[in-house]
Amino acid sequence: MTLMLSLMAGMSLNLHAEELNTKVSGWSHFTWGAEIGGAIDLTSHDLSTVNLDAFFGYRNSWVQVLGVGAEVNMMLSNSVRAFPVYAIFRTGFSSRPTLFFMDLRGGVSFNNISYGSEQTCAYVSPGVGINLASGRTFRSYITLSYVYNGMKPFYRGNENYNVDGLSMACLRLGVSF
Numbered sequence: 001m002t003l004m005l006s007l008m009a010g011m012s013l014n015l016h017a018e019e020l021n022t023k024v025s026g027w028s029h030f031t032w033g034a035e036i037g038g039a040i041d042l043t044s045h046d047l048s049t050v051n052l053d054a055f056f057g058y059r060n061s062w063v064q065v066l067g068v069g070a071e072v073n074m075m076l077s078n079s080v081r082a083f084p085v086y087a088i089f090r091t092g093f094s095s096r097p098t099l100f101f102m103d104l105r106g107g108v109s110f111n112n113i114s115y116g117s118e119q120t121c122a123y124v125s126p127g128v129g130i131n132l133a134s135g136r137t138f139r140s141y142i143t144l145s146y147v148y149n150g151m152k153p154f155y156r157g158n159e160n161y162n163v164d165g166l167s168m169a170c171l172r173l174g175v176s177f
Helices: 002-014
Strands: 030-041 049-058 063-075 081-091 100-114 117-134 139-149 154-156 159-161 166-176
Touching: 030 063, 030 139, 049 081, 049 166, 063 100, 081 117, 100 139, 100 154
Parallel strands: none
Antiparallel strands: 030 049, 030 166, 049 063, 063 081, 081 100, 100 117, 117 139, 139 166, 154 159
16 A cells, blocks of 8 residues: 555656646645545445545646545444544546546544444545536535445444444545645
8 A cells, every 4th residue: 555655656746737827836736625425334234424524635737636634434323433544546647627537545444433442444445526616726526435444343332233344335525725
């Protein structure tokens, strides 16, 4: 994973940025964003979520985001919470504006099960997105992605959650600057 991120970072540094008619500042390659969404539990454990995301990182003409992010996943039917921390890579594979893009996320999830019980598990989220509106300083979009949270079996009160990895379908609405 680290090797893959290092290779992507090296490749993105070699790409030429588009020329702008305006003065380019040192902050022009910095990006940040926020997202809100929801995920449906595909493993039938009643762990569907509402999600809040925030990320920041590097951008150029080919790479929309190469950075880090954090997320809060609040399960709807119980008090289980997950806090993924991830590396994010997003690209439209072109230096020109594109309608579709690829969004890859990978890292760890700190799962707060209940009553002080916690797990640290793998987190992976590959997805695709559609750009909605963009201006000189912002971009709005929708992403559809698969989410894997390596959650392990746990007890919550008298209820047994025999989870062997949590798979979800996730829809996010976001904006980046």
